[in-house]
Amino acid sequence: MNTATFMQQFGPIIIIFAIFYFLIIRPQQKREKERRDMLSSLKEGDDVITVGGIYGKILNIKDDVITLDVGDKIKIKVTRTAIGNILKKREKTED
Structure with a gap:
C-alpha cells in the first residue's frame, strides 16, 4: 500500500476526527477547566447561585x-459542585 492509497482510504476519517476534536472535544475541555477553576476559587462571603437556582451567600x-x-436566617448546606456561578466576589478588606 503506497502513501496515496493510504491517504485516499484513511484521509477522510482523519479529517473528520480533527474537525470533531476542534469543534466538540477541545471546547468542552476548556469549559471544564474554567468550571474547576471557578469552584476552587470560592471564598466565604461570595454571592453565588446553585445549579438548582438558589441564590445565597x-x-x-x-x-x-x-x-x-x-x-x-435560613442556612443550607450544598456540595461544592452544586454551585453554578459566582454572582459577586467578596470585597477584599485590608486588615
Whole structure:
C-alpha cells in the first residue's frame, strides 16, 4: 500500500476526527477547566447561585461542603459542585 492509497482510504476519517476534536472535544475541555477553576476559587462571603437556582451567600466552606445563607436566617448546606456561578466576589478588606 503506497502513501496515496493510504491517504485516499484513511484521509477522510482523519479529517473528520480533527474537525470533531476542534469543534466538540477541545471546547468542552476548556469549559471544564474554567468550571474547576471557578469552584476552587470560592471564598466565604461570595454571592453565588446553585445549579438548582438558589441564590445565597457563602458562610462557610469545609472540604466539599458549603454552607449558604439564603435569607431570613435560613442556612443550607450544598456540595461544592452544586454551585453554578459566582454572582459577586467578596470585597477584599485590608486588615
